[in-house]
Amino acid sequence: MGFATIAIHTGQEPDATTGSVTVPIYQTSTYAQEALGKNKGYEYARTQNPTRAALERNIAALEGAKFGFAFASGMAAIDATLRLVKAGEHVVVSDNTYGGTSRLFTKILANYNVEFDFVDTSDALNVEAAIKHNTKMVFVETPTNPVMIVTDLLEVSEVAHRTGARVVCDNTFMSPYLQRPLEFGVDIVVHSTTKYLNGHSDGVGGIVVLNNEEDAAWIGFVQNSAGAILSPFDSWLVMRGTKTLALRMEQHDKSGRAVAAFLEEHPKVSKVYYPGSTSHPQHALALRQQHGFGGMVAFDVGSFAAARTVLETVKLCTLAESLGGVETLISHPATMTHASVDEEKRERLGITEGLVRISVGIEDTDDIIADLDQALDNI
Numbered sequence: 001m002g003f004a005t006i007a008i009h010t011g012q013e014p015d016a017t018t019g020s021v022t023v024p025i026y027q028t029s030t031y032a033q034e035a036l037g038k039n040k041g042y043e044y045a046r047t048q049n050p051t052r053a054a055l056e057r058n059i060a061a062l063e064g065a066k067f068g069f070a071f072a073s074g075m076a077a078i079d080a081t082l083r084l085v086k087a088g089e090h091v092v093v094s095d096n097t098y099g100g101t102s103r104l105f106t107k108i109l110a111n112y113n114v115e116f117d118f119v120d121t122s123d124a125l126n127v128e129a130a131i132k133h134n135t136k137m138v139f140v141e142t143p144t145n146p147v148m149i150v151t152d153l154l155e156v157s158e159v160a161h162r163t164g165a166r167v168v169c170d171n172t173f174m175s176p177y178l179q180r181p182l183e184f185g186v187d188i189v190v191h192s193t194t195k196y197l198n199g200h201s202d203g204v205g206g207i208v209v210l211n212n213e214e215d216a217a218w219i220g221f222v223q224n225s226a227g228a229i230l231s232p233f234d235s236w237l238v239m240r241g242t243k244t245l246a247l248r249m250e251q252h253d254k255s256g257r258a259v260a261a262f263l264e265e266h267p268k269v270s271k272v273y274y275p276g277s278t279s280h281p282q283h284a285l286a287l288r289q290q291h292g293f294g295g296m297v298a299f300d301v302g303s304f305a306a307a308r309t310v311l312e313t314v315k316l317c318t319l320a321e322s323l324g325g326v327e328t329l330i331s332h333p334a335t336m337t338h339a340s341v342d343e344e345k346r347e348r349l350g351i352t353e354g355l356v357r358i359s360v361g362i363e364d365t366d367d368i369i370a371d372l373d374q375a376l377d378n379i
């Protein structure tokens, strides 16, 4: 079965009792038991909920995985994944990962004697050099937020597996339509479903998918024990989202390419970050590893004042954090998503005061470009 067919049907079969074509929202906290010790496989809704289970099957299938676990947010999904690592163990992480991820690792999990090293994972040799006897996990994000650095998943998986470390990939920016990390040897995929999977900027959620049974059993145990589960309604929203994921990603990709090409030619723009551009240093790798380039584009207009002018004079684009929705969102990483990253590191990564990030939506491409054009003219 093709991707769009799986998206619409796997986990999303008509309801067995009523024939309801959409999976019902099982809004319940508990389930009536027929007799003592006899139930229909459902006891309490933190542990099992049919709506959440349907979503977990759906996204696992889209990533080519056996198991899925849905959480209340992308961060809760990442936190649960890190519970595979114990005190005294070591994790290698992409050095410009999502700001919330580095905050969770350095400000919270580091307090429990888990050790983190942040390296530029775009070169697998850096990962190899950082691996120690106690390294249990390599956590990568590709492409990274917001400067779109690509990591070679095949090479990093090879390096990590030599010492038995698991590889986790945050696939939020691509969605399974554009990139399926498990095909390259990655062990665990995490998503903020808040972004492309839900796709309509109306819910927060996260998911972990994987094939290893032992690790899956542990993540399931953590999901039930710590309890940061996705609600039935939010699970249902994400399932509605994945039904159109293929179509939406096609359009995000098409407009993303057009917006990047427009920005590359614009005299007020000094630099464009988009793996689909032939000027991107890892364009060839992106072509090999991804099935497209998506809707995330970052560009530099040289100064804070110029960035502010663009951000405050766009009319169609909405100034907001987040990404992956149908509407075009525009943001300022240095003061918004990456404000918690220290200034020296921001400069090193290229997250300058003049950097602007766009999540290109699925409005008409010409309207998005016309809006950016009039905003850039105000600089």
Ligand SMILES: *Cc1c(COP(=O)(O)O)cnc(C)c1O
Binding pocket: 073, 074, 075, 076, 098, 100, 101, 141, 145, 170, 172, 173, 191, 192, 193, 194, 195, 204, 205, 206
């Ligand atoms: C948004 C995001 C997260 C965090 O997800 P939440 O749903 O906001 O908790 C993690 N990783 C990436 C790449 C993201 O964009």
